[in-house]
Amino acid sequence: MYRLVATCGFGLESVLAYEIRHLGFEEVEVHDGRIFFDADEYGIAIANIWLRTAERVLIVLDEYPAPDFDALYDGAFSSDWSSVLSSGDAFPVKGYSLNSKLTSIPACQSVLKKAIVEKMKAQYSTQFLPERGVEKKIRFSIVKDICTLMLDTSGDGLHKRGYRPLLNEAPIRETLAAGMTDFARVYDDSTVVDPFCGSGTIVIESAMRAMNLAPGLTRAFAAEEYDIVGKEIFDEVRSEARAQIRNDVSFRGIGSDIDGSAVRIASDNAQRAGVGHLCSFSVSDARDLVPEAGSLIITNPPYGERLSSPEEAEKLCADFGKRIVNGDQRGTYIISSLPDFEKHFGKQASRRRKLYNGMIPCQLFMYFSEKKRQD
Numbered sequence: 506m507y508r509l510v511a512t513c514g515f516g517l518e519s520v521l522a523y524e525i526r527h528l529g530f531e532e533v534e535v536h537d538g539r540i541f542f543d544a545d546e547y548g549i550a551i552a553n554i555w556l557r558t559a560e561r562v563l564i565v566l567d568e569y570p571a572p573d574f575d576a577l578y579d580g581a582f583s584s585d586w587s588s589v590l591s592s593g594d595a596f597p598v599k600g601y602s603l604n605s606k607l608t609s610i611p612a613c614q615s616v617l618k619k620a621i622v623e624k625m626k627a628q629y630s631t632q633f634l635p636e637r638g639v640e641k642k643i644r645f646s647i648v649k650d651i652c653t654l655m656l657d658t659s660g661d662g663l664h665k666r667g668y669r670p671l672l673n674e675a676p677i678r679e680t681l682a683a684g685m686t687d688f689a690r691v692y693d694d695s696t697v698v699d700p701f702c703g704s705g706t707i708v709i710e711s712a713m714r715a716m717n718l719a720p721g722l723t724r725a726f727a728a729e730e731y732d733i734v735g736k737e738i739f740d741e742v743r744s745e746a747r748a749q750i751r752n753d754v755s756f757r758g759i760g761s762d763i764d765g766s767a768v769r770i771a772s773d774n775a776q777r778a779g780v781g782h783l784c785s786f787s788v789s790d791a792r793d794l795v796p797e798a799g800s801l802i803i804t805n806p807p808y809g810e811r812l813s814s815p816e817e818a819e820k821l822c823a824d825f826g827k828r829i830v831n832g833d834q835r836g837t838y839i840i841s842s843l844p845d846f847e848k849h850f851g852k853q854a855s856r857r858r859k860l861y862n863g864m865i866p867c868q869l870f871m872y873f874s875e876k877k878r879q880d
């Protein structure tokens with residue numbers, strides 16, 4: 506059994522913890538941006554392939570107080586590195602420190618690297634570690650003077666599903682879009698409308714959820730190369746995941762954008778994601794939207810930071826609000842960084858959730874319809 510940690514964007518912890526429990530993992534412990542849980546080798550593959558809102562899955566190797574460099578070195582030296590690293594493996598060390606006495610990341614990195622190298626030399630009775638084999642990324646965090654040493658199992662961040670090689674100007678992270686679809690309660694019979702769809706991420710993530718399509722089904726993971734997990738286990742979990750795809754769903758995803766090139770990209774991305782048959786994309790101005798009765802509007806309008814100007818973004822938000830606040834939709838979920846979003850939109854949200862879109866602090870404004878779903 507391994508102790509794992511799945512990382513996520515701030516604000517998504519409850520959603521990710523739910524996902525982890527729903528997959529059957531135990532001993533789930535929730536911290537800011539990090540959810541700890543227990544799993545075996547299969548669990549490592551399952552977590553990587555199935556978690557929609559996690560950024561990365563790592564094996565926790567050790568956790569110890571590190572108020573100074575000596576303690577940092579000694580803790581890393583006393584870990585059993587030969588249980589996870591072979592003598593030829595490459596092991597770059599990266600990390601961060603938060604609210605701790607040790608603040609210099611390059612210094613912490615080189616102290617940890619030295620400790621691991623010295624321990625490995627002793628464990629493998631060698632003076633030379635070629636580091637030309639499999640790359641195993643060692644990550645560390647120092648939070649409130651506690652150092653956690655971890656082995657990355659994901660490789661590329663889990664937001665990289667593989668369906669979005671073509672990027673328009675300001676795409677939302679796939680993991681954040683997936684979190685929004687969870688807050689919005691997307692079901693297999695939902696109609697999801699995104700009138701500012703850009704590269705289509707929200708519609709595509711909604712469709713994948715509706716079809717029970719595992720987000721990591723078609724990509725590779727670092728731990729496939731590790732002797733402690735391996736490709737066979739990942740392939741087994743992938744083939745079980747394929748068998749769980751639901752092709753009988755009545756879900757519809759409707760995306761539109763004022764920019765024709767974004768619409769073409771969204772369409773291509775949906776095809777690549779395997780949900781093209783459930784989604785349609787067209788060129789349209791969001792200010793002309795007529796909300797479909799019973800639909801869910803889930804969207805990410807321009808903020809005015811990466812696109813247009815703040816004033817234009819506020820005006821667009823006001824015009825869009827006038828168009829839809831009294832519509833017949835089942836719910837409206839808008840992520841925005843505009844400080845007075847509700848004032849411009851013209852209605853107070855039923856609930857709000859603080860989130861980050863990359864480095865931009867945002868809020869998800871949730872408007873529930875009085876008409877509740879009957880089930």
Ligand SMILES: C[S@@+](CC[C@H](N)C(=O)[O-])C[C@H]1O[C@@H](n2cnc3c(N)ncnc32)[C@H](O)[C@@H]1O
Nearest residue numbers: 676677701703704706762763764790791805807
């Ligand atoms: C923040 S981006 C959305 C990114 C999208 N969530 C994604 O993942 O790619 C905002 C989008 O709104 C579009 N847009 C701006 N003004 C619009 C309008 N009046 N009607 C419809 N789309 C508009 C832009 O072309 C841009 O693609």
